[in-house]
Structure formats: C-alpha cells, structure tokens
Amino acid sequence: MALSGLGLVIYVIFHMLGNFQVFEGPLALNAYAALLRDMPILLWAARIGLLSLAVLHVVLAIQLTLRNRRARPIAYAVREYRQASFASRTMATSGVVLLLFIIVHLLHLTVGVIDPSSVDRLDVEGHRDVYGKLVHAFQNPFIVAFYLAGQLGLGLHLSHAVTSSFQTLGLEQAAFNRLLKAAGPGVALLVVLGNVAIILAVFLGIVRG
Amino acid sequence: MKFTLNIWRQKGPDEHGRFVSYEARDVSSGTSFLEMLDSVNQGLIAKGEEPVAFEQDCREGICGSCSLVINGIPHGPDRGITTCQLYMRRFPDGAVITIEPWRARAFPIIKDLVVDRRALDRIMQAGGYISVHTGGAVDGNVLLISKDQAETAMDAASCIGCGACVAACKNASPALFVGAKVSHLELLPQGKPERTNRVKAMLEAVDREGFGSCGNQNECEAVCPKRISVRFIAILNREYLRAGVVESGLPAEPESPHAEST
Numbered sequence A: 001m002a003l004s005g006l007g008l009v010i011y012v013i014f015h016m017l018g019n020f021q022v023f024e025g026p027l028a029l030n031a032y033a034a035l036l037r038d039m040p041i042l043l044w045a046a047r048i049g050l051l052s053l054a055v056l057h058v059v060l061a062i063q064l065t066l067r068n069r070r071a072r073p074i075a076y077a078v079r080e081y082r083q084a085s086f087a088s089r090t091m092a093t094s095g096v097v098l099l100l101f102i103i104v105h106l107l108h109l110t111v112g113v114i115d116p117s118s119v120d121r122l123d124v125e126g127h128r129d130v131y132g133k134l135v136h137a138f139q140n141p142f143i144v145a146f147y148l149a150g151q152l153g154l155g156l157h158l159s160h161a162v163t164s165s166f167q168t169l170g171l172e173q174a175a176f177n178r179l180l181k182a183a184g185p186g187v188a189l190l191v192v193l194g195n196v197a198i199i200l201a202v203f204l205g206i207v208r209g
Numbered sequence B: 001m002k003f004t005l006n007i008w009r010q011k012g013p014d015e016h017g018r019f020v021s022y023e024a025r026d027v028s029s030g031t032s033f034l035e036m037l038d039s040v041n042q043g044l045i046a047k048g049e050e051p052v053a054f055e056q057d058c059r060e061g062i063c064g065s066c067s068l069v070i071n072g073i074p075h076g077p078d079r080g081i082t083t084c085q086l087y088m089r090r091f092p093d094g095a096v097i098t099i100e101p102w103r104a105r106a107f108p109i110i111k112d113l114v115v116d117r118r119a120l121d122r123i124m125q126a127g128g129y130i131s132v133h134t135g136g137a138v139d140g141n142v143l144l145i146s147k148d149q150a151e152t153a154m155d156a157a158s159c160i161g162c163g164a165c166v167a168a169c170k171n172a173s174p175a176l177f178v179g180a181k182v183s184h185l186e187l188l189p190q191g192k193p194e195r196t197n198r199v200k201a202m203l204e205a206v207d208r209e210g211f212g213s214c215g216n217q218n219e220c221e222a223v224c225p226k227r228i229s230v231r232f233i234a235i236l237n238r239e240y241l242r243a244g245v246v247e248s249g250l251p252a253e254p255e256s257p258h259a260e261s262t
C-alpha cells in the first residue's frame, strides 16, 4: 500500500512539474509532449508501470477497506474523534473520487473522447497542439469545476497518505518527526496549488491560446 | 447531581442488544463513574431488575479491566486515565451520557457492557514472551542498558492491555497494543533473541482474530490511558520489515557474549 502509493506520489509530482511548461508557451509544452511521444518504448514502459502500480494500489485498498469494515460489524451510536484527521478517516472516499477523476482525465486528454468540440491540430513546428487542447478544455466552466473537484480529492488523499506511508515504513526519529508529519500536508499543498494554478491560469485568461 | 444514562443492554453474546435509559439521581460530584454505576445497579436490584454488567477490578487505573465508551470516547472525556479514574464532577449536572461497550468483531459482547478481550491474550501467547529464564536480579552493571533504552522500554511496558486503542480505531486495529508489547520486549537484551519470530507470530495472530489494519489515523494514542505513543507502531512496522529481510527459519541471532565489554 505504502510503496505503491509513494510510487504514484512521485509520478504526480513530476506530472505537475512537466505541465508547468504551459507557462512557457505553446511551443515549449508541445515540444515536451512530442518528446514524450517520441520515445514510444519508454512511454509505454512508464504507462504500463504506472497502470500496474495504480491497479495494485486500488486492489490492496479494496481488500484493506473491506477487511476494516468487517472488523467492526456494529457501529457506535455516539462517536467522537479526538485526533484522527478528517483526511485519514476518508481515504477510501477520496480514493474513489481520485479513481473517477483519473479515468475521466485519461479519457478526456489522453484518449480524447470526452469533449467532441476539441479538435487535434498541429502547431507551427508540426507538433501535436497539446497546448491548444488544454486551453480549449479549461475555458469550459464544467470541465474546470470537475478538475478542481479532482484536485480536492487529491489534496485530501495526499495530505494523509504521505505521512502515513512514512509511519508504515517505520520511519521515526525524534529529530525528524516534525518534518515527517509536515510532509503529507506539504506535498499535498504544493501539488494541488501547482495543478490549480495551471487550471485557473487558463480559465482566467492569463494563459491564452 | 442528576444524569440520564443511555446504556447498552444485551442479555448474552447472541442476543439482540439495545439502549435503555436510566436516571442517576443524588450523585455527589466526588463519585467516581463506576461508583455511580454501582448505585444505579443497587436501584435496579432493589426493583428486582437485572443490574448492568460492566467489568472492573483494581479501580485505580492499573489492571486494564474497566472499559466503556462514554459519549463516543473510550474511557471517557479525560485524557490519560481509565474509566475507573473518571469522576462525575467532569460532567455538567443533568447531562445525558451514552455508555457503550468496546465494539469490534474481535471483542464479542458477553453481556451488556462486558466484552471478551481474550483475543489480546492470544496475541500475547503467540509471541509476547521470552522463553529463557532470566534468573534472579543480576548484579549491577553486568547487563548494561542505556537510560534512553530503559525508559523507552518502560514507556512501552506501561500498556495495561485494556483494548481502548482497538475501541477507538476506526478500523478496530490493535496496532498500538501490539506495538507497545513488541517494542518493550525488543528494546531489552532479554527480548532480542526472539524478536524475528515474535513480531511475525504476533501479527499473524492479529489477522486470525479478525482485527482491522492500522491506517495511521492515530486516534488510539489520544485515548490510551497510559498515553502510549504511536511511535511504537513505527517501531512495530520496522521490526516487521526487519523480520521480512532477516531470513526466516534461521535460529535467532545469538547475542555476543562480551558485547557489554566492548
């Protein structure tokens, strides 16, 4: 669980950093996208690796969640939590939100079947115009709302997940504990802010076609 | 003082349970929670009704017998104490108090508020011991244990096995209990030789008993009457990873006989 999750976390960070090239204009982002697609073996290796990580993670998550539900067949009539954070108690829910988001996101921007009004074009350098597609997508308020909801799920999930994985791996040392504790919310905040910046920059017209 | 109690009543393990409301009148603020229940029971006995069954023994916070989830929190509203150490002055006059048993599949209800916690004993029997005789008290400075190590082991050893950690955990996981037991034995030289098999055997027993698994939500730490730190869950995880790396089936690593003189 922790290892498959951390693998996905590393991907999510690089995914965000890669997409920051939207701020360097269409040519930079399209060239980056073309660079990825120019290495079909690497690209497919990464895709298969990621997919198996994600499948492993989800299968383990389902097993764990079912097992944990079974462990308390009769719920408490009154329940008060003192310390367990909201994010930590809703990992399965935020995980399902994430899964739905990831599926729609792939169908939308990778496969390209969600938004029929989006057309594939080439830019002046002959690369596929990923930038144009992005700008087109994030001018639509429904798509923006959906992506922001996805980021909410991601933020909740990560804020517990990263710190939790450190504890699962037995990392604990008086001098570092505050750092380990802050890592979850910190990574979550950075990734969500970064992604939201891309979405809103387009929606608010700071980045345009 | 006067209180309204909503208490879980259940005749036996396979019976249907339900909440029954009772009034506790003329309670002095210095009454302990369990004494308050005693007087409610006296009233029930006088009326010829069945008294509420609850577990208790030492009534001074050291045996781990008392339980009760009080208004949604195991051992009630105060931190770092057991139910038997809780006093009625802690509640506002006229309060409604809901009292439930520990709820977990691994802790089946025996009657009313009494649950069967032998699952924790069976986890201990699986590996929570050392097999060698330690003999009488050793001479001073023969077995050197650093102060840090001794204190950490003592912190872990203060677990009284009450099961509040399981009761508080959303997943009904006993990780804090097992972490405390594994750490306290592993940290001391007498416990080291069997550490590899111990952690595996105890975690296998956890699975057999139908507990949930730890999600690092840390609610256990906040209700533990002995304030056991979740740090011991990290140590448990470390021990388990180590056991996975150290080849299984090998005899436990021998202690170097002269380690203390180097």
Ligand code: HEM
Pocket: A001, A002, A003, A004, A005, A006, A008, A009, A012, A054, A057, A058, A061, A062, A064, A065, A088, A091, A092, A094, A095, A096, A098, A099, A102, A157, A158, A160, A161, A162, A164, A165, A168, B214, B215, B216
């Ligand atoms: C695809 C849908 C996903 C589902 C259904 C899902 C579900 C879960 C669940 C149920 C847990 C266990 C929480 C617990 O034991 O309390 C978990 C943990 C975790 N998830 Fe996810 N998750 C998903 C996606 C992701 C993604 C995309 C990432 C990374 C960005 C991620 C990272 C993690 C991490 C690091 C943990 C911590 C493991 C641990 O506590 O040892 N998950 N996830």
Ligand code: SF4
Pocket: B158, B159, B160, B161, B162, B163, B164, B165, B166, B176, B177, B180, B223, B224, B225, B226, B227, B228
């Ligand atoms: S760790 Fe704390 S809550 Fe859990 S059994 Fe021990 S004393 Fe009770």
Ligand code: FES
Pocket: B055, B056, B057, B058, B059, B060, B061, B062, B063, B064, B065, B066, B082, B083, B084, B085
């Ligand atoms: S009765 Fe012994 S700890 Fe409460």
